[in-house]
Amino acid sequence: MLFQPLLANLIYVLSTAALLMLLPAHVNLGPLGSLPALADDDDESDDDDDDGPRAVRRAPALPDYAPDEILLINASDAALSKAVELGLNIYSTEVIRGSQLTISRLRLPPGLDAPSALEALRRETPGQAADLNHFYRLQQAAEVSGNPYACTSSRCYGQRMINWTREIAACGDGIKIGIIDTGVDVSHPSLSGQPVKNVSFAAPLTRPSSTQHGTAVAALLAGKGGREIQGLVPKARVYAADVFHVSAAGQLTADAVSIARAIGWLKEQGVSVINISLSGSENRILEQAVKDALAAKISVVAAAGNDGRKRRLVTLPRYPASSPSRRSMKSCGLTAEPPKGRTSPMRPPA
CATH class of the missing domain: 3.30.70 (Alpha-Beta Plaits)
Incomplete structure (x- = not known):
């Protein structure tokens, strides 16, 4: 199997995750992955007759x-x-x-x-x-809406930007991919029957995370297609490590210990690539956990985000994407022009 070319392509493919979150729902997750809180109707009648857009109450900042x-x-x-x-x-x-x-x-x-x-x-x-x-948060809350069917017309622009083909996808048959994210709904139509293993590493005695973001990423990678989402490598095996819980303030939160456990477990499963959909502060525990994964020849990809540290006019990626030991990815639009920053370009590997 052409594992090295496949892994090189997967590293670039994962940068389109934010572009292809196309689950059959109309949900816009709020900051830090929390659902928006809608302001109450401010008159005395029973109907919801405030015609303007409903206000969103921002969740308090997550502690570091x-x-x-x-x-x-x-x-x-x-x-x-x-x-x-x-x-x-x-x-x-x-x-x-x-x-x-x-x-x-x-x-x-x-x-x-x-x-x-x-x-x-x-x-x-x-x-x-x-x-x-x-503490760490989802780097990009998934905004998923619209038609759940297979990628067609303008909905395929992410795949077209990286020249993704069925032939490349076939190289991934049986490959093991790890994701560190929220939980995954393995009963979702796009994933039902697919080889997805979902294990929680969240802090004990905490409220479980929503499965929206993790399900979106898993479907992007291994959705079975047909009348559902066509994954980039539909015959891959996905190992999903849920590291998030819902805090008392209603925010999706992960800590360094949970993430280190997840990386170790994915290494034990023999995955070839790990996608990390979160960001936060630099941490020595996570740095060592990632070094252990890299020593085992596992490629590590982290979401860079578009709101990291500012250096002059350039936005640097957030940690762990800011570490030189891993690839980092930012989102981009239909023009294929990513935001400025120290990230991998949106093009297929040579």
């Missing part, structure tokens, strides 16, 4: 990290002892399957904030990898 814990990576006994001396409580140690990671989670005492605790721990344990348990 868990406020009450610090993470240690492959901690030495000396580092753990020093953490206890600083007043931190070691409440769990976990070996991440499929990786070289052991994560120790430290609970903070009352009155100590996480950044200050991290700074003190790094100062007292030089050389020991430590970080916050950062």
